[in-house]
Amino acid sequence: MLTEGGYPYVSGDAGLWCDRLVRGLGHHEFDVYAFSRSEVQEDGGWVPLPPQVGRVRTAPLWTTEDDGVVYGRRARRRFAEHYGELAAVLCTPDPGPVSVPGPASDSAVPGAGPGAEGTTPAPAEADRFTGALYGLAELARDEGGLATALRSETAVRTLERACRAPRVLPAAREARVSDLLAVAAHLHEALRPLSLDWYEEDGLGAVDLCHAASGGTAALPGLLAGHFFGVPLLVTEYGVRLRTHYLTRPDSSSAVRSLLAAFHGRLTAETYRRAAFLTPGNTHARRWQERCGADRAKVRTVHPGVDAAPFAEAGESPERADPRTLVWTGRVEPAKDLVSLLHAFAGIRAAEPGTRLRIIGGPAGPEGAAYLEHCRALAARLFPDGTGRPHAAGAGPVSFEELGGPGLTGPADAYAAGAVTVLSSVVEGFPTGLVEAMLAGRATVSTDAGAVVEVVGGTGLVVPPRDPQALAQACVSLLRDPERRARLGAAARARALELFTVEQNVASFHDLYLEIVARTPVHRVRLSDAGDPLPFAAPVEAHLPGHWAGLTPHRPRRTTPAWARTTQERGPSPARPAPSPARAVTHPVPDATPVPATEAAR
Amino acid sequence: MTGLDELDRGPARPGTGRATADPVKALLHRHRELCERAVDPLEIAAGLEAHGVTDRTAARFKHRDVFSLAEELYARIPRDDGAPRPSAATTGPGPRAGWVVLTLLPGVLGLASTAALRLTHGQNRVYAVALGVLAIALAMRAALRRGSPLGTTASPPTTGTAVWTCWLIGYALLGDGLLHTAITGGPDGPPTRGPGGSGSPDGDWTLVVAPVLALTLAFAPGAWSTRLFAVRARRKVAASRGLEDFADFVRPLLFGSLALFLCALGALFTLCATVLGEPFTHHEVLALGALLFLARLLTLHGFTHAPKVVLAAAALAQAAALATVFAARLPGCGALAVPVETLVAAWNPGGVATLVCGAAALTLLIHAARTLTRASAHARPEAPSQGDPA
Numbered sequence: 001m002l003t004e005g006g007y008p009y010v011s012g013d014a015g016l017w018c019d020r021l022v023r024g025l026g027h028h029e030f031d032v033y034a035f036s037r038s039e040v041q042e043d044g045g046w047v048p049l050p051p052q053v054g055r056v057r058t059a060p061l062w063t064t065e066d067d068g069v070v071y072g073r074r075a076r077r078r079f080a081e082h083y084g085e086l087a088a089v090l091c092t093p094d095p096g097p098v099s100v101p102g103p104a105s106d107s108a109v110p111g112a113g114p115g116a117e118g119t120t121p122a123p124a125e126a127d128r129f130t131g132a133l134y135g136l137a138e139l140a141r142d143e144g145g146l147a148t149a150l151r152s153e154t155a156v157r158t159l160e161r162a163c164r165a166p167r168v169l170p171a172a173r174e175a176r177v178s179d180l181l182a183v184a185a186h187l188h189e190a191l192r193p194l195s196l197d198w199y200e201e202d203g204l205g206a207v208d209l210c211h212a213a214s215g216g217t218a219a220l221p222g223l224l225a226g227h228f229f230g231v232p233l234l235v236t237e238y239g240v241r242l243r244t245h246y247l248t249r250p251d252s253s254s255a256v257r258s259l260l261a262a263f264h265g266r267l268t269a270e271t272y273r274r275a276a277f278l279t280p281g282n283t284h285a286r287r288w289q290e291r292c293g294a295d296r297a298k299v300r301t302v303h304p305g306v307d308a309a310p311f312a313e314a315g316e317s318p319e320r321a322d323p324r325t326l327v328w329t330g331r332v333e334p335a336k337d338l339v340s341l342l343h344a345f346a347g348i349r350a351a352e353p354g355t356r357l358r359i360i361g362g363p364a365g366p367e368g369a370a371y372l373e374h375c376r377a378l379a380a381r382l383f384p385d386g387t388g389r390p391h392a393a394g395a396g397p398v399s400f401e402e403l404g405g406p407g408l409t410g411p412a413d414a415y416a417a418g419a420v421t422v423l424s425s426v427v428e429g430f431p432t433g434l435v436e437a438m439l440a441g442r443a444t445v446s447t448d449a450g451a452v453v454e455v456v457g458g459t460g461l462v463v464p465p466r467d468p469q470a471l472a473q474a475c476v477s478l479l480r481d482p483e484r485r486a487r488l489g490a491a492a493r494a495r496a497l498e499l500f501t502v503e504q505n506v507a508s509f510h511d512l513y514l515e516i517v518a519r520t521p522v523h524r525v526r527l528s529d530a531g532d533p534l535p536f537a538a539p540v541e542a543h544l545p546g547h548w549a550g551l552t553p554h555r556p557r558r559t560t561p562a563w564a565r566t567t568q569e570r571g572p573s574p575a576r577p578a579p580s581p582a583r584a585v586t587h588p589v590p591d592a593t594p595v596p597a598t599e600a601a602r
Numbered sequence: 603m604t605g606l607d608e609l610d611r612g613p614a615r616p617g618t619g620r621a622t623a624d625p626v627k628a629l630l631h632r633h634r635e636l637c638e639r640a641v642d643p644l645e646i647a648a649g650l651e652a653h654g655v656t657d658r659t660a661a662r663f664k665h666r667d668v669f670s671l672a673e674e675l676y677a678r679i680p681r682d683d684g685a686p687r688p689s690a691a692t693t694g695p696g697p698r699a700g701w702v703v704l705t706l707l708p709g710v711l712g713l714a715s716t717a718a719l720r721l722t723h724g725q726n727r728v729y730a731v732a733l734g735v736l737a738i739a740l741a742m743r744a745a746l747r748r749g750s751p752l753g754t755t756a757s758p759p760t761t762g763t764a765v766w767t768c769w770l771i772g773y774a775l776l777g778d779g780l781l782h783t784a785i786t787g788g789p790d791g792p793p794t795r796g797p798g799g800s801g802s803p804d805g806d807w808t809l810v811v812a813p814v815l816a817l818t819l820a821f822a823p824g825a826w827s828t829r830l831f832a833v834r835a836r837r838k839v840a841a842s843r844g845l846e847d848f849a850d851f852v853r854p855l856l857f858g859s860l861a862l863f864l865c866a867l868g869a870l871f872t873l874c875a876t877v878l879g880e881p882f883t884h885h886e887v888l889a890l891g892a893l894l895f896l897a898r899l900l901t902l903h904g905f906t907h908a909p910k911v912v913l914a915a916a917a918l919a920q921a922a923a924l925a926t927v928f929a930a931r932l933p934g935c936g937a938l939a940v941p942v943e944t945l946v947a948a949w950n951p952g953g954v955a956t957l958v959c960g961a962a963a964l965t966l967l968i969h970a971a972r973t974l975t976r977a978s979a980h981a982r983p984e985a986p987s988q989g990d991p992a
Contacts, residue, residue: 151978152978153976153977153978155978156845156976156977156978156981157845160844160845164844171641176840176841176842176843177838177839177840177842177843177844177845177847177848177977178839178840180845180977181839181977181978181980181981184978184981185981242644243644243648243651246644246645246648246649247648247649247652254639254641257639257641257645258641258642261641261642261644261645265642265644284651287657287667287669291644291669292644426654427651427652427653427654448656448658449654449656450656453658464658465654466654
């Protein structure tokens with residue numbers, strides 16, 4: 001498993017998901033290769049790791065340690081050649097439709113969707129990029145010292161030469177010295193995975209599957225493992241990294257942005273091309289992946305899972321809810337558009353005077369705190385008596401509360417408190433809060449943002465964002481119709497239990513692991529002590545899915561495919577060599593891979 | 603990038619209200635800035651999504667999804683790539699008062715120590731001088747650690763460079779007198795402060811204070827010119843269009859800041875030597891000052907290796923010169939002292955230090971002219987600050 005800035009660090013982004021996955025697949029062996037994003041994160045320590053995590057290797061992305069290798073003449077020429085090739089590719093206009101500014105796409109034909117056009121760069125172009133990338137990786141593997149070289153004057157000069165070449169992007173031609181330095185620094189950071197010592201026979205070379213927990217930097221070691229050892233790659237993206245890159249650098253010059261966009265675009269395309277499977281977390285991510293050249297046949301949407309257990313009680317007892325209370329939960333920030341919600345609630349109060357609104361959640365950052373204050377002031381203005389006071393239980397129509405207060409020990413209590421859960425976001429990724437509300441069996445009214453429609457399906461009301469009137473109408477209609485509310489709530493709970501639980505998430509990955517390993521097994525030639533290849537060292541059984549030591553209690557439900565089970569029950573057929581002596585030869589280094597190759601998914 | 607307020611003001615419902623002929627135009631107008639600076643349609647798509655535009659919104663514009671909408675926007679916006687953009691303000695923060703005071707502190711303490719040396723007698727003088735040296739050392743350390751020219755936090759100085767620097771300064775204080783005494787047969791006792799230097803009797807091991815005082819006083823101009831160099835170079839990084847262009851600008855800047863420092867040092871030394879009544883050995887002080895200034899400049903820009911090696915070589919050469927003179931007293935080794943004695947006879951005891959420091963400074967200058975003119979030397983904001991300047 002390859003992660004960037006996440007698992008196994010305590011402050012990791014997707015740490016919870018990775019932890020559940022690793023714990024859920026107890027019969028696989030995991031090695032975690034993690035990038036840390038900052039010193040604070042590194043100091044924060046790791047989460048407790050389950051026993052199936054064999055080893056953890058980390059590398060910081062925020063700093064570099066020089067290995068002291070200074071290139072000689074030949075290595076320098078080799079570096080300049082590959083780096084120049086890389087820079088030249090970045091500076092040339094993308095041949096695909098993605099960035100061709102010209103009369104061809106000028107016609108503004110409404111129906112001409114991008115799906116009709118091939119979004120993958122032309123093979124020659126992609127080959128140049130990957131050739132340069134792998135060339136640099138091989139150089140780093142042979143000689144080391146790539147980190148120093150990427151920061152050297154040679155790199156900057158090579159970049160300048162590429163930018164001044166004929167037929168480059170107009171933006172690249174405008175690049176100034178500061179732009180060149182910025183691009184070189186960013187490439188140094190982005191290509192940091194190349195200079196790690198992970199690509200050894202007993203490192204990433206010994207695994208059977210690389211699972212990158214995000215695209216971008218985290219997937220780069222997976223690409224290299226595939227290049228050096230033929231290890232298949234599975235990429236899971238809950239948020240598309242490429243999209244994040246576009247949003248993170250608003251202040252840079254156009255030269256920097258276009259060069260880096262070219263780099264990340266091509267790296268992403270290469271990742272998608274090489275990956276055995278892509279698992280976007282929602283349709284939005286899936287659309288981005290397809291847009292960036294992912295083959296539809298390889299894309300499997302795997303929704304993130306939410307632990308259903310805490311919501312069981314609330315979900316089983318819908319009558320506990322106060323029928324006149326609306327609940328909003330989440331972290332308070334401007335993107336949640338609480339202002340619209342408050343305006344909508346004014347409309348709801350006009351129609352249904354006894355209604356209350358409970359806004360539950362703390363502010364996210366200083367911006368969120370300011371926004372919360374703004375919302376409090378607005379609430380006090382809209383509903384003049386008794387609002388704005390904390391814990392104004394039962395008094396005012398609007399109350400701002402935080403989790404952990406009296407009667408609100410967990411999110412389940414929050415959802416249980418109201419009959420209708422409202423989501424008013426303008427921008428939303430995968431709405432975990434909505435899934436929790438669904439698991440709690442509450443009818444929901446949400447705005448059409450992010451993956452909301454995909455999650456809700458037909459089990460809740462969806463209104464356009466920034467439309468308080470529509471939001472109010474939807475809420476009122478639900479408040480006046482308890483029967484419909486109950487029906488929607490039950491349907492929502494059923495849907496969430498079917499689609500958005502941790503178990504389905506883990507089971508999907510389990511299936512994918514087996515499928516990848518079965519389809520693209522890593523063929524390793526085992527060598528005897530004398531260095532000759534051993535013909536029957538890796539028996540055919542080693543490539544069959546299924547666990548040699550029998551079923552483990554951790555095996556998730558509904559996962560074992562029928563064909564895998566029959567293999568185990570049948571056992572090795574007499575025609576093949578018996579597995580146990582053969583395996584003894586297969587694993588001369590018992591501590592590295594003590595289980596059959598097929599099951600050790602990392 | 604979440605310009606939500608902007609959308610709050612104008613509801614994004616072009617299809618519902620007034621039916622304009624070209625709904626995309628309104629969207630284009632609203633996101634004009636985003637579209638104008640986007641480098642490809644995907645960037646517009648990402649920006650639109652961050653503003654809450656979804657596929658359903660795109661459908662109102664008769665588009666299949668956000669991507670095709672973004673493509674239309676990208677194609678329709680007039681873009682002038684050659685437009686001059688405001689260069690990013692990369693000027694560092696202005697010099698802080700605390701920093702200026704810190705750079706002046708060693709000089710002030712040097713003055714105070716010299717005054718104490720002059721005015722006190724006997725045991726008190728020893729205490730006063732020891733206190734003064736300690737205070738100067740601490741002040742320099744503080745100024746060096748906090749005194750990175752662009753106000754960045756810096757790492758503590760490496761002991762290696764500091765030790766060699768201390769030796770070089772110590773030699774400036776004592777070395778010439780010791781060398782002179784050694785050649786003439788001494789020393790016979792601990793160093794004394796020569797009353798007026800020139801009037802010291804032969805065989806007395808004289809202490810020359812003026813060069814060191816001038817160096818401590820020149821700490822401030824040295825720090826200011828390194829800052830000047832760093833700030834101007836960084837500004838030029840943002841402005842220049844090519845690496846050659848940049849190197850052509852930085853080379854004279856480097857020589858200029860060195861000359862500026864040397865002028866200041868020369869003037870200060872003239873003043874000190876006049877006031878203290880000590881000999882005018884400008885060449886020696888200037889050579890040592892140039893060496894330390896260049897070493898500081900290089901370490902500030904991250905090149906720590908070359909200054910360390912060159913300073914060590916200079917210090918060892920001085921030590922070797924002294925050692926040969928003493929070793930020549932051993933029977934049969936008289937020839938060892940010939941080079942040094944010839945040099946001293948041809949010039950004066952300061953000749954050794956001048957030659958050594960001058961050669962070292964020249965080496966560092968050549969190195970600096972090659973490395974500091976590279977743009978990559980000015981890229982990293984986190985320049986480690988090490989070593990001692992003048």
